[in-house]
Amino acid sequence: MAHSDTVTRILDAAEELFAEHGFSETSLRSITTQAGVNLAAVNYHFGSKKALIQAVFSRYLSPFYKMIAGSLDHYEKIKPDGVLSIEEMLGYFVRAIAGVSGGDRRRLAIFMRLLGLAYNQGQGHLRKYLQNEYKTDYERLMVLFTNATPDLKPEERFWRFHFMLGSAAFTLSNMEHLRAIQKDEFNEQCTEEDVLELLQPFLAAGIRAAK
Amino acid sequence: MAHSDTVTRILDAAEELFAEHGFSETSLRSITTQAGVNLAAVNYHFGSKKALIQAVFSRYLSPFYKMIAGSLDHYEKIKPDGVLSIEEMLGYFVRAIAGVSGGDRRRLAIFMRLLGLAYNQGQGHLRKYLQNEYKTDYERLMVLFTNATPDLKPEERFWRFHFMLGSAAFTLSNMEHLRAIQKDEFNEQCTEEDVLELLQPFLAAGIRAAK
DNA sequence: TGTACATCAGTGAACGCGCGTTCACTGATGTAC
DNA sequence: TGTACATCAGTGAACGCGCGTTCACTGATGTAC
Numbered sequence: 282m283a284h285s286d287t288v289t290r291i292l293d294a295a296e297e298l299f300a301e302h303g304f305s306e307t308s309l310r311s312i313t314t315q316a317g318v319n320l321a322a323v324n325y326h327f328g329s330k331k332a333l334i335q336a337v338f339s340r341y342l343s344p345f346y347k348m349i350a351g352s353l354d355h356y357e358k359i360k361p362d363g364v365l366s367i368e369e370m371l372g373y374f375v376r377a378i379a380g381v382s383g384g385d386r387r388r389l390a391i392f393m394r395l396l397g398l399a400y401n402q403g404q405g406h407l408r409k410y411l412q413n414e415y416k417t418d419y420e421r422l423m424v425l426f427t428n429a430t431p432d433l434k435p436e437e438r439f440w441r442f443h444f445m446l447g448s449a450a451f452t453l454s455n456m457e458h459l460r461a462i463q464k465d466e467f468n469e470q471c472t473e474e475d476v477l478e479l480l481q482p483f484l485a486a487g488i489r490a491a492k
Numbered sequence: 493m494a495h496s497d498t499v500t501r502i503l504d505a506a507e508e509l510f511a512e513h514g515f516s517e518t519s520l521r522s523i524t525t526q527a528g529v530n531l532a533a534v535n536y537h538f539g540s541k542k543a544l545i546q547a548v549f550s551r552y553l554s555p556f557y558k559m560i561a562g563s564l565d566h567y568e569k570i571k572p573d574g575v576l577s578i579e580e581m582l583g584y585f586v587r588a589i590a591g592v593s594g595g596d597r598r599r600l601a602i603f604m605r606l607l608g609l610a611y612n613q614g615q616g617h618l619r620k621y622l623q624n625e626y627k628t629d630y631e632r633l634m635v636l637f638t639n640a641t642p643d644l645k646p647e648e649r650f651w652r653f654h655f656m657l658g659s660a661a662f663t664l665s666n667m668e669h670l671r672a673i674q675k676d677e678f679n680e681q682c683t684e685e686d687v688l689e690l691l692q693p694f695l696a697a698g699i700r701a702a703k
Numbered sequence: 704t705g706t707a708c709a710t711c712a713g714t715g716a717a718c719g720c721g722c723g724t725t726c727a728c729t730g731a732t733g734t735a736c
Numbered sequence: 737t738g739t740a741c742a743t744c745a746g747t748g749a750a751c752g753c754g755c756g757t758t759c760a761c762t763g764a765t766g767t768a769c
């Protein structure tokens with residue numbers, strides 16, 4: 282599919298509205314209105330709403346994949362023996378996420394939401410797709426995580442990793458809503474970077490917790 | 493509202509289908525079909541779909557809050573100063589959650605999924621409704637949480653609470669699937685009680701983390 | 704060169720469908736006199 | 737006691753609406769001869 286101006290504007294509008302309202306709550310009419318294109322253009326260029334959603338995913342999955350892989354490359358470069366502290370690992374992740382700007386940041390939130398859904402829907406083919414897509418990175422990550430937590434038994438490591446994943450996925454995917462709640466209750470608002478810097482010691486302490 | 497058989501069956505079906513498909517993806521027709529009742533019965537008994545969603549949450553939260561309140565009443569008799577450690581609080585939480593519905597873990601997973609959806613989807617009205625509906629209990633819990641974390645600034649406390657909530661919601665809503673993955677990878681499986689006992693120190697250490 | 708045709712992005716209006724909701728209605732049960 | 741009325745859970749069909757999708761169409765550009 283050639284990326285005409287119309288196609289790009291549809292993808293931009295769809296990505297923004299999907300992130301804000303969810304998929305089924307976002308109509309093609311709202312997307313095409315925001316994009317300033319004709320309603321029929323979505324079905325002309327993408328075929329269906331479902332195909333549009335997949336196209337939006339495809340476009341943002343690529344840079345996210347590169348970010349993860351880049352983080353792992355970095356770990357292995359700075360510590361060739363593969364031994365990092367959990368704080369070093371989390372620190373680099375936080376800095377990598379904080380370095381993601383603008384539209385890609387929203388893409389990250391969408392991906393985290395997708396990650397939660399992928400775990401939730403045990404039978405969905407979406408989960409299998411993600412599992413295959415990120416299998417190599419997951420395994421590289423687990424080697425580093427294992428080296429960072431030599432005192433944990435395998436099953437403790439497994440569960441603490443998922444406790445951490447759950448906290449991070451929830452926080453990142455609901456970042457905008459949570460910040461809105463904070464503003465509602467405290468009349469002030471952290472930046473997303475502030476939240477990440479609060480999250481980091483929480484997770485590290487949890488991983489290091491006495492049993 | 494008298495809880496006729498019809499009302500109960502609508503709530504049962506709605507709870508299950510909302511958790512499986514989300515709120516807007518679940519039609520009143522699918523709910524009433526699964527419940528074996530007339531389509532119009534939802535609007536007759538509840539007034540609207542929105543009110544049905546709130547009723548599903550209320551039905552689950554009422555016994556939950558009663559159990560929390562009962563546990564805290566009992567605790568205050570033993571420790572009249574009313575200052576609990578975060579470990580003691582989490583202990584009560586874990587036991588109250590596990591005790592809901594007479595140990596019906598499936599409903600617990602469903603509710604945690606609903607909670608995640610409530611944050612995730614455009615259901616901001618739900619959070620406010622629940623907060624108002626159970627204002628006394630909610631504020632009592634927040635006072636205890638505040639007393640348990642005297643060294644945290646309000647915004648740190650807010651975020652660490654939600655980090656904790658995210659971890660717990662993810663773990664509990666995906667409990668079955670995570671345990672299946674564990675069995676797949678380690679050829680052995682924790683009980684759900686084991687997982688809760690692993691989660692508790694993880695969360696407590698995160699809450700207590702140095703900044 | 705001009706002419707005829709092909710291709711393709713984009714359009715305007717309409718289509719059928721499923722949605723939440725509404726409303727007049729039924730039938731069972733309770734109550735007053 | 738019988739009769740008339742009230743209450744209420746539940747029903748069947750229809751309503752209007754917004755949805756994704758479809759289709760005949762336009763107009764610009766490319767191409768063959």
